[in-house]
Amino acid sequence: MEQGVPALGLSSPDGLLKTRVSLTGADLTTLRIGGEIRRLLEPRSESMLASMMRQLNMERSGFLVIGGGSNVLMTDGVLETPLILTTGINEVSVREDGGVVFVSCGAGVRLRDVLAMTVREGWSGLEFAAGIPGTVGGAVMGNAGTLRGEIASAVHSVRASRFDGRFFDFGDGMIEWGYRKCSLRDEAPMVVSNVVFRLRRSARESVIEETSRSASDRRNQPSGRMTAGCVFRNPPGESAGRLLELAGCKGLSVGGAVVSEIHANFIENSGGATASDFADLAQRCREKVIERFGIRLRFEIMTLGVSLED
Ligand SMILES: Cc1cc2nc3c(=O)[nH]c(=O)nc-3n(C[C@H](O)[C@H](O)[C@H](O)COP(=O)(O)OP(=O)(O)OC[C@H]3O[C@@H](n4cnc5c(N)ncnc54)[C@H](O)[C@@H]3O)c2cc1C
Incomplete structure (x- = not known):
């Protein structure tokens, strides 16, 4: 992908x-x-x-x-x-203190590369992240996660630059985390430049096993397709994918944008989709969920240069 x-x-x-x-x-x-x-x-x-x-x-x-x-x-x-x-921005360095391993990553390091290192070395703490694409900076800004865990639990500190080029270091106690939420996003616009993960030295076999378990959770997601992950956030105690599926959204399309037949919370670009195809389709799906369940889904996907009515 x-x-x-x-x-x-x-x-x-x-x-x-x-x-x-x-x-x-x-x-x-x-x-x-x-x-x-x-x-x-x-x-x-x-x-x-x-x-x-x-x-x-x-x-x-x-x-x-x-x-x-x-x-x-x-x-x-x-x-x-x-x-x-x-x-x-992709430098990586490692410091070990007792059984605690601090992995310092430039914001542009791919999460999958960090994960590969943890599996190779037997460092525990990021197993849940198997299969999450993107960089560590993006993962922090969206508190990326799965049912098995979220990035917040493994973050020791974050460095970010403000608009004026001044850097600030945020210890994990200085950041408020929530479901797909990181308080740095609420501050003045910032660029995350570095993330330090705090992991534990562990038995390599158990790290491999847990990582494989997380990877196999992905079987119900479209892979090798052009998507941007889940479109909507899960409402409290509910699954957005389940609501979308029950509301009959699978297979709906607008232009080149199609709701995945594999997982209703993924919209695929089947070829030539435009941003407005995507936005219109997402809006139709949302209306169907409101009609059927009275629940208004909120967007998980972020936007650049375009707006989605949330
Ligand atoms: C097939 C597939 C499966 C996915 N599965 C999951 C999943 O299981 N769990 C999950 O949480 N997500 C999932 N995602 C979504 C996505 O992979 C994650 O949200 C990921 O952490 C985004 O990282 P990124 O580097 O790609 O961010 P981008 O998409 O590049 O950016 C996302 C947002 O973060 C901001 N941003 C990015 N980097 C920085 C930075 N350094 N400083 C400041 N702001 C920044 C951007 O401005 C944007 O608003 C999936 C996506 C796909 C395509």
Whole structure:
């Protein structure tokens, strides 16, 4: 599902603001929907990110952020707001203290790569995350998780840059977590640059076993399709997928957007879907659930340059 990012294109004369003019939003999202990006910024380190943030702040141009693009619906028009792609901030270092292992990851490190390391080394704490695509920065911002756990439980600290390029370190006690919720999202716009996970040294076999168990939970999800994960959040004590299925949403389509036959909370781009196909289909599904159950589903998917009525 995830795809490597094509080779670097142009860089600006000051060497700071690199722009890959040829990349579109569709290249950067797992849904493969997204249009021209006027200005794509690709920091390769935290200091480069800080310089970029300072420059954007001076220009008063604002910014948006993307990691693995696995939880976003992006406009298929022109994205005028500068977009910061974090995947180049990808250093990893490890410190062990007794049986506790601190794994420090640049925000752009793929969660699956961290997980592969934990399985190889026998570090426990992230087994639940098997099969969650995207980067650690995106996982923190959405408190990514499954029925078996969520990222919050493994986070020791998070470093983020504010709009003016100043970095702040947040210990886990300084962040409020909830279901797919991280309080950093409520602060002034920030870019997560680094995440330190706190894991436990454990028996390798048990880490492998638990990770495989989590991976096998994915059998009821569409794989190898163009999706952005679950469209809607689960209402308290309910499953959005179950409500959508009972409301008859499986197989509904608008343009190239189709509700998955495998899991009703996934909308697939069956080819050529536009952002408005996706939004219209999501809205139809929501109306069907309201009609049948009187429950208004809230969006889990995030947006870049487009809005969904929540
Ligand atoms: C097939 C499939 C299965 C999935 N299964 C799950 C699942 O089981 N559980 C789950 O929770 N999710 C799941 N997802 C959704 C998605 O993978 C996760 O939400 C993931 O953590 C998003 O990370 P990302 O790097 O792709 O974020 P993106 O999609 O790039 O961004 C998501 C949001 O976070 C912001 N953001 C990203 N990085 C940063 C940063 N460094 N600083 C500030 N803001 C940032 C973006 O602006 C955007 O608002 C699934 C998706 C797919 C396609």
